[in-house]
Amino acid sequence: MISQLPTDDWYGCVGDNTLADAILERLMHNSHRLEMKGESMRKRLAPVDTK
Template identity: 65%
Template sequence: RRDLLEILEDRHGRASTIITSQLPVDTWHEVIGDPTLADAILDRLVHNAHRLELAGESMRKRNAKTITLDEQPKR
């Protein structure tokens, strides 16, 4: 939490930061754990952010349905 906040503070207003997550933003407070740090982190991330929320089935799941056991790569 503190490391992430430090990185975001260093970059805030000076550089772009890309964050990817499978968790919805409204659950981040709970995941981050500390309400004060969560507020600070989200304040730096969410304001002036461009958010792309994807919907639909996972490509991994979709592709797994079409591959048979014979087609799976050998390890």
């Protein structure tokens, strides 16, 4: 699963802390977590406007 939303922000997004805990527990158990940093590749690879 891939998400742009940090796991700490899931609680506010889901709205129910118990439900968010249950979802995160199941998703994060035995998972690998990669936190990406830096500018978006969409911005970096966007065509340059020459107008």
